[in-house]
Amino acid sequence: xxxxxxxxxxxxxxKAYDDLADTLFRHAYFKVGDREKAKDLIQETFxxxxxxxxxxxxIKNVKxxxxxxxxxxxxxxxxxxxxxxxxxxxxxxxDVPDDSHEVSIVEAEINVLRKAVWQLESQFREVLTMRYITxxxxxxxxxxxxxxxxxxxxxxxxxxxxxxxxxxx
Amino acid sequence: xxxxxxxxxxxxxxxxxxxxxxxxxxxxxxxxxFAQKNPVTRNTSTKIVSPxxxxxxxxxxYVSVFVLILLVSxxxxxxxxxxxxxGDSLYLVxxxxxxxxxxxxxxxxxxxxxxxxxxxxxxxxxxRSLSQLGKLNPELxxxxxxxxxxxxxxxxxxxxxxxxxxxxxxxxxxNDKVTDSLDDGGDIISELIKNEDKEKHNISDLSRSKxxxxxxxxxxxxxxxxxxxxxxxxxxxxxxxxxxxxxxxSLPFSVAEPNDDVFNEVxxxxxxxxxxMAIKEKEGLSENxxxxxxxxxxxxxxxxxxxxxxxxxGDYAEYAVLLSKANRNVQKANILLVSYSSEKVKSDSE
Numbered sequence: 001x002x003x004x005x006x007x008x009x010x011x012x013x014x015k016a017y018d019d020l021a022d023t024l025f026r027h028a029y030f031k032v033g034d035r036e037k038a039k040d041l042i043q044e045t046f047x048x049x050x051x052x053x054x055x056x057x058x059i060k061n062v063k064x065x066x067x068x069x070x071x072x073x074x075x076x077x078x079x080x081x082x083x084x085x086x087x088x089x090x091x092x093x094x095d096v097p098d099d100s101h102e103v104s105i106v107e108a109e110i111n112v113l114r115k116a117v118w119q120l121e122s123q124f125r126e127v128l129t130m131r132y133i134t135x136x137x138x139x140x141x142x143x144x145x146x147x148x149x150x151x152x153x154x155x156x157x158x159x160x161x162x163x164x165x166x167x168x169x
Numbered sequence: 170x171x172x173x174x175x176x177x178x179x180x181x182x183x184x185x186x187x188x189x190x191x192x193x194x195x196x197x198x199x200x201x202x203f204a205q206k207n208p209v210t211r212n213t214s215t216k217i218v219s220p221x222x223x224x225x226x227x228x229x230x231y232v233s234v235f236v237l238i239l240l241v242s243x244x245x246x247x248x249x250x251x252x253x254x255x256g257d258s259l260y261l262v263x264x265x266x267x268x269x270x271x272x273x274x275x276x277x278x279x280x281x282x283x284x285x286x287x288x289x290x291x292x293x294x295x296x297r298s299l300s301q302l303g304k305l306n307p308e309l310x311x312x313x314x315x316x317x318x319x320x321x322x323x324x325x326x327x328x329x330x331x332x333x334x335x336x337x338x339x340x341x342x343x344n345d346k347v348t349d350s351l352d353d354g355g356d357i358i359s360e361l362i363k364n365e366d367k368e369k370h371n372i373s374d375l376s377r378s379k380x381x382x383x384x385x386x387x388x389x390x391x392x393x394x395x396x397x398x399x400x401x402x403x404x405x406x407x408x409x410x411x412x413x414x415x416x417x418x419s420l421p422f423s424v425a426e427p428n429d430d431v432f433n434e435v436x437x438x439x440x441x442x443x444x445x446m447a448i449k450e451k452e453g454l455s456e457n458x459x460x461x462x463x464x465x466x467x468x469x470x471x472x473x474x475x476x477x478x479x480x481x482x483g484d485y486a487e488y489a490v491l492l493s494k495a496n497r498n499v500q501k502a503n504i505l506l507v508s509y510s511s512e513k514v515k516s517d518s519e
Contacts, residue, residue, distance in 0.1 A: 006209050010201070022193075029186060065474075110186050132179050
């Protein structure tokens with residue numbers, strides 16, 4: 001195995017980390033509500049991605065794949081905690097924020113938002129999370145969930161309306 | 170608040186939530202370290218050499234000599250080569266001529282996939298013969314294992330194509346044959362994997378260096394185990410027997426359409442082996458010995474995730490194959506565990 005090739009793959013892998021770390025962190029944090037756990041989850045996610053990179057297999061869409069791995073790890077995390085049913089989790093569930101930790105102002109705000117999003121119906125929760133946390137465009141969301149772009153836009157609008165009601169804004 | 174304002178409000182809030190610079194660098198260093206300790210195993214960027222390169226080389230330059238030999242010996246070289254082993258002078262004739270020529274005349278996708286299974290089995294047989302002769306050195310182990318994995322990949326591709334073309338039953342039968350091969354060649358596979366194991370560094374170093382989370386504090390005995398394995402503690406010892414792992418190894422192909430039950434079964438299969446591993450760790454097997462098992466489980470988890478992705482995309486054929494691969498990986502992990510346990514019992518009794 002040439003050292004140059006190792007370096008080349010390593011550089012590609014680390015670039016993927018640089019590009020995706022923050023987005024994945026937000027996604028993980030928004031779902032587990034724990035900074036340290038979110039960091040662990042993204043580290044484990046990238047370890048798994050390296051396992052694929054190092055085996056020579058090609059990942060067509062690293063971003064989509066990393067989100068998929070991360071989501072599975074989040075489901076594992078909840079399975080372990082056994083605080084929420086698997087049915088709820090598979091519908092894109094969230095952990096109820098734990099206010100006992102000392103958190104920053106941003107994290108406190110996010111936790112308020114998480115609580116409000118948690119109260120939404122799953123169809124709205126799903127598209128809003130994909131839109132604002134994952135950063136997907138309505139078109140990408142439509143492709144991901146098999147709906148038309150128009151339907152997705154309508155859902156986002158309605159979801160925001162309900163979210164504002166929940167947040168009393 | 171207007172919708173646009175609300176959009177900005179949420180977007181700004183979300184954007185403000187990010188990793189601190191030092192956190193990002195810290196994780197990056199750990200990942201870089203991990204990547205260097207677990208180097209790339211296959212170079213896909215090197216020039217892709219045609220599998221028929223050697224054949225065509227001989228064919229174009231030495232065709233007359235070759236034909237002469239064949240005429241004189243009546244094909245004897247080819248027959249003798251069939252019994253050769255890696256390292257023998259005629260081995261190239263076996264792999265580059267006999268097998269390639271046979272492959273050239275097989276057009277049926279099912280038979281082609283079966284032929285790859287046969288070649289994978291042959292590599293295991295060769296490894297066993299060499300081992301019995303005391304000639305199975307690390308270089309040959311590496312060469313044979315790479316070759317075996319290559320055939321396994323081709324088999325998986327063949328299975329996907331078969332399943333896609335509606336020949337699910339044929340795919341099930343072939344998958345069963347692969348499972349049987351792994352079962353029969355368990356001893357030699359564990360030897361080959363352990364050889365590869367020596368060339369890599371222990372991934373658990375990274376797990377140990379990770380910051381401790383609340384979870385690890387709750388489960389101090391599991392703090393060195395990857396989070397993938399945490400569910401082990403909830404599984405009973407009885408459920409972790411090797412037979413149950415073997416029995417469900419071909420499960421994904423036993424149903425025409427996937428459903429959540431299939432996921433749960435495969436998931437449970439992965440959990441079982443993880444559980445067994447946790448038990449073995451408590452029995453005193455060194456973490457170094459279990460490193461490869463952990464890697465197999467991580468790989469199985471990745472394949473499981475890929476299967477999940479395909480399932481959601483509606484690509485059931487690929488889903489079935491990926492889950493099957495995940496199970497086979499778990500099966501390999503089980504083979505290793507059994508092997509390590511036997512060695513431990515042997516060394517204890519000595």
